[in-house]
Amino acid sequence: MAWSDGLNQGSPTYEIASCENARLRVVAGPGTGKSYAMKRRVARLLELGVEASSILPVTFTRVAAEDLHRELVGMNVQGCDELEGRTLHSLAFKVLMSEHALAATGRVARPLNEFELEPLLADISDAHGGKRIVKKRIKAFEAAWARLQSDEPGYVQSAQDAALERELISWLIFHESMLIGEAIPLLYQYVRNNPAAPICAEFSHILVDEYQDLNKAEQGIIQLMSENAEVCIVGDDDQSIYSFKHAHPDGIRQWLTANAGAADIELAECRRCPTRVVDMGNALISHNQDRPVPRALNPRAQNGPGEIEIIQYNTIINEINGVAALIENLVANGTPPGDILVLAQRSVIGTPIYESLVQREVPTRSYYAESELSAADAQRRFALLKLFVSREDRVALRWLLGLNSNNWRAGAYRRLRAHCESTGASPWIALEQLSSGAIAIPYCGSLIQQFNLICEYLARLEALPGLADVVNELLPDNNADLRDLRALALQTLDIVAGDREEFLVELTSLIAKPEVPTEVSDVRIMSLHKSKGLSSPVTIIAGCVQGLLPRLPDASLPLAERQAQIEEQRRLFYVGITRVKSVPEDGKPGRLVLTSSRQMPVADAMKAGIQPAQTYMGNAYLNASQFFRELGPSAPAPRQG
DNA sequence: GATCACTTGTTCCCG
DNA sequence: ACAAGTGATC
Structure with a gap:
């Protein structure tokens, strides 16, 4: 199939695919077919004979990368097999390893699992303003300290930033590890300071999807790699929802001024949504003030108006049951479960x-806790496996030493670490000496006790004859929390039978790259952030209450800041409602259901971060989201559920 | 008397 | 889930 098959010359899609300007920006609203246009552009390049290895498609998620690959294979474009879509993270890791950029900094590429961050935070947060502040600061560190679109990446902004960076890196060096998010600042520094590095000339064509979600450091990496490359960026400032990683809608807006002479093409026809949803989306997003070029989506008449409902329940319990019953009913009447998407901003x-649907025997998948490593027990056993493979895995040891303590035994561990740093002994060796009484450090009793437990367990594992027995002991068959991890471990055993280290490497990479199912057969429940890039014939957004969607900014913040936060919440809701897909020829008109409730237990409200307007007898009283009113006249009147 | 583990009040999430 | 407050322990 040729890249231009079925495209009308002069249509925006054709223009995007064929544009020969070395700088191209595509602004594409939700459902306007940007992935389709990108795919055609890549196909054209491959047909022209551009080497697949010199094309870099950057996507926001691994799922999107695999989608692109699959679609190109489906088009049967020559060379598509070698084409690899990449997330910036995976690119960063690859470059840091292959170009020895990491080795030059004396760092070790042992990434910290999410759960392994806990002891790190416990170890450094006391001296740096508490856990919450430290977490925020680490986010800024991962953005190379460029918090605003106007910031230059690579420079700390305050003495506190500098102090945190010193202590963080010192911890990471001592524990011979790195943060996953650290790949971005490290790659930024590398390409910034080594303009002659191979990576800066490796690609002749760079395509970036979801550009509005790149922070300044990520934008900088793209720019530094594209001196001699043709660049096409695609995105939508109205869908910028990642301010918590310091991305800003101004990034994609200013790209045009920073790249003089660039071509600019807009995709405005919403091919996905029912026309009323398009009208509602346009009305909603027009309430945002920070929009230098107000745009609107064009509805596609043949999609039909769609079916839209807004329902308010008395209590959160009724809302949950109401939504579950609605879904059960739809499925009973022939809607495939995979056609239903439920969005809720909080797992409460x-x-x-999810639980109600499981009880009703509707096939459902929750995306709140998707990892094999979400359960505490799975984390413990995985850490033990790491330590079984290497006693010198300092992160795994640190994690296990802190177990069953609410501050991860930070004080005792600090003494141990100080001892290690002054003598050069590794933590494992020092603990062996402490345990045998060869040396003594005050206040380390409970740490040593914990160490002895770890040793006992490892001795038991060592007594087992083979790796398969170790897997059986560590990840027994009968435990639901361990099921997914066990499945991956068994899968790994088939590939690597003997060597422990190879086994762990293989297992770790399987965990990092979960298989993405091509066919969705379950009802999907997730946050609005996760729904980006998805679409579904039935979309339900639950919990549309003031305080949750939008979440209300802290009153102590400056007005401009509060305004910006509300506008991002509005963009989030805009992303949510535009997930609805109309496929009239298949009898799927596209259905959107927005629900809210009047009351929920105060404890749940607090857990969800809602400051209720009023509370009485343990109940929080809630109001429907202000966004309902902003949906304009195309939205139906809310009804009681 | 410094530092520990554990209990008691408040509660900024989202990939 | 976190930060601050409490008797208990080194």
């Missing part, structure tokens, strides 16, 4: 809906 709302 999403998880009960």
Whole structure:
């Protein structure tokens, strides 16, 4: 199939695919076919004979990368097999390893699992303003300290930033590890300071999807790699929802001024949504003030108006049951479960809906806790496996030493670490000496006790004859929390039978790259952030209450800041409602259901971060989201559920 | 008397 | 889930 098959010359899609300007920006609203246009552009390049290895498609998620690959294979474009879509993270890791950029900094590429961050935070947060502040600061560190679109990446902004960076890196060096998010600042520094590095000339064509979600450091990496490359960026400032990683809608807006002479093409026809949803989306997003070029989506008449409902329940319990019953009913009447998408901004709302659906025997998948490593027990056993493979895995040891303590035994561990740093002994060796009484450090009793437990367990594993027995002991068959991890471990055993280290490497990479199912057959429940890039014939957004969607900014913040936060919440809701897909020829008009409730237990409200307007007898009283009113006249009147 | 583990009040999430 | 407050322990 040729890249231009079925495209009308002069149509925006054709223009995007064929544009020969070395700088091209595509602004594409939700459902306007940007992935389709990108795919055609890549196909054209491959047909022209551009080497697949010199094309870099950057996507926001691994799923999107695999989608692109699959679609190109489906088009049967020559060379598509070698074409690899990449997330910036995976690119960063690959470059840091292959170009020895990491080795030059004396760092070790042992990434920290999410759960392994806990002891790190416990170890450094006391001296740096508490856990919450430190977490925020680490986010800024991962953005190379460029918090604003106007910031230059690579420079700390305050003495506190500098102090945190010193202590963080010192911890990471001592533990011979790195943060996953650290790949971005490290790659930024590398390409910034080594303009002659191979990576800066490796690609002749760079395509970036979801550009509005790149922070300044990520934008900088693209720019530094594209001196001699043709660049095409695609995105939508109205869908910028990642301010918590310091991305800003101004990034994609200013790209045009920073790249003089660039071509600019807009995709405005919403091919996905029912026309009323398009009208509602346009009305909603027009309430945002920070929009230098107000745009609107064009509805596609043949999609039909769609079916839209807004329902308010008395209590959160009724809302959860109401949504579950609605879904059960739809499925009973022939809607495939995979056609239903439930969005809820907090798991306190999403998880009960999930549980209710499971009880009703509707096939459902929750995306709140998707990892094999979400359960505490799975984390413990995985850490033990790491330590079984290497006693010198300092992160795994640190994690296990802190177990069953609410501050991860930070004080005692600090003494141990100080001892290690002054003598050069590794933590494992020092602990062996402490345990045998060869040396003594005050206040380390409970740490040593914990160490002895770890040793006992490892000795038991060592007594087992083979790796398969170790897997059986560590990840027994009868435990639901361990099921997914066990499945991956068994899968790994088939590939690597003997060597421990190879086994762990293989297992770790399987965990990092979960298989993405091509066919969705379950009802999906997730947050609005996760729904980006998805679409579904039935979309339900639950928990549309003031305080949750939008979440209300802290009153102590400056007005401009509060305004910006509300506008991002509005963009989030805009992303949510535009997930609805109309396929009239298949009898799927596209259905959007927005629900809210009047009351929920105060404890749940607090857990979800809602500051209720009023509370009485343990109940929080809630109002429907302000966004309902902003949906304009195309939205139906809310009804009681 | 410094530092520990554990209990008691408040509660900024989202990939 | 976190930060601050409490008797208990080194």
